[in-house]
Amino acid sequence: MENALIFFVAIPLGAAFFIPLVSLTLKWVPDLLANAVMAVLAAMAFLTIGQAGVYHLGGWGTHLGIDLRLDGLTTLMLVTINTIGLAMAIFSVQYMAKYTSKLRYYSLFLCLIAGLNGIVLTGDLFNLYIFMEIVAISSYALVAFGCEHDELEAAFKYAVLGTVASAFILIGIALLYAILGTLNMAEMAVKLAAGGMNTPITVALGLFLCGFGLKAALIPFHAWLPDAHPAAPAPVSALLSGVVIKTAGIYVLSRLIFNVFTVQLVPDLLSILRLFGVVSMIVGGILAIGQWDMKRLLAYSSISQIGYIVVGLGLGTPLGLTGALFHMLNHSVFKSLLFLNAGAVEYATGSRDLRHLGGLSRKMPFTANMALLGSMAISGIPPLNGFWSKLIIVLACIESGHPWLALAAVVMSLVTLVAVLKMLKHAFYDESKPVTVHATEVPLLMRTAMLLLAALCFVLTLLVLTGFRTPCLIAPAVDALSAWAGPTAGCGMGI
């Protein structure tokens, strides 16, 4: 299995290069190729379940070359990225027909997927920075894809803030390299544990918190998200909100905090995380209620849900980590579903302003039902998946002695319900407003993508049946965070 790891990056990158070459003459190639690539990647991601290993790129040893590393957390992220990516590729076939250039879209889309897979696989900090920039550049371009006023303005804002964040992260990496003399994360962890903290390392950690906090859109650094996510085409908004902020932000933060710096080294770190998390949870949720743009409402709610995940991580207990990672998986499913619903509404009516929509449940019963399901999942109504992950986070808060955090999580769950009910009422169920006459149900492939994600909302519920504290797929990821499980963990030779 280790030798196949590089294909998670190589296949989408190769396809991204290949698509523009052949599709100028053959118009059907981008759709088919992109979907085939995503289907293969999703299948490969499921094959990595239960596997672990390290692949040395080019056969160079750990302290000379770059490692790709597969453990429980990587598997969880790979499954999330590639499954959601497959649903988005299916949705894009008919949705993107209204934009002019499908081949450029799919090319950028596959670059984005390659970057995301690279981020979760690599064991080398500078390599991680490169993959992060691949993700960043392709997502700036995808946000600007419509080339209208809003899209360009949002993309510019996103690009400026994203570049500053990347700059911070690069300075942090430079400082760590200067002190530790290695870029491999496993070796860094060993050297940090041996050498302890000092001022430059603390500065680097602060820079990482700001940089990855901005990528994850935690509340003081969130300004770009409510502009950038609605401006992108619907499948890309779903991917940005569902996967990108988690991979480039939360995944890397948790990897660095739990595996490289380790909690024992910096005890205050967890309370900082909890503070970020609870502020994001509350402010994001409240701001979501005030929005009238359907996708903007969902984007603010993403900030709030990211807050839940960060609170769970900040508890640092196994149950907290289980809740956080489970919620990360769940949120990527139902938030993508809701963004696709918003995209379907925009596709059918040409508008996503809740003040102008209404009564769509008659015209688009399928989309309305899917939106209802997604809304129930995100606001934590049993037996859907969102309920279980929120329940685990709340229980973990109580267990580790933070009853106020538990209260905030429960209350914000209600606030989320209010926000999504507002969306449901104004878009689908409000019969009093003039119904958009020409709206018809969206085409088959778009419905298929929504149905796939809605089915996942139910399937993920089954995970808790395998063990409430240790659901399968999640438990290995928690183990990976709790202890660095890599085979080279004992190798502290360095340069």
Added chain:
Amino acid sequence: MEYALCLVLIAIGLYGVVVKKNVVKIVISLAIIEYGINVLLVLIGYRSGGCAPILEQGMTAATLAVTGVDPLPQALVLTAIMINLGMLFLMVAICIRLYERYGTFDITEMRRLKG
């Protein structure tokens, strides 16, 4: 001292990003930040009086390890320059499109997105 100058360069760039109103000047400021970081990276690998990390004829690996500068940050800087170039192209392209749409480079006049 040299490290402080790098930080000054980065700080000038950050100042430009925060204060300037012209989108092109913001892009230039971002480029200045990146230059500052690249110089910082090269400095980290430098040792005073060190030679270029090239194994010449009649030189053993051990002597190179003692006299040469660290080649890894130089490789990193090359990669970082590539990434910055792509970034810069994309940003300039967005600026051109923004000018087409709004007829101005002034960021204070591009205020469609709020809240």
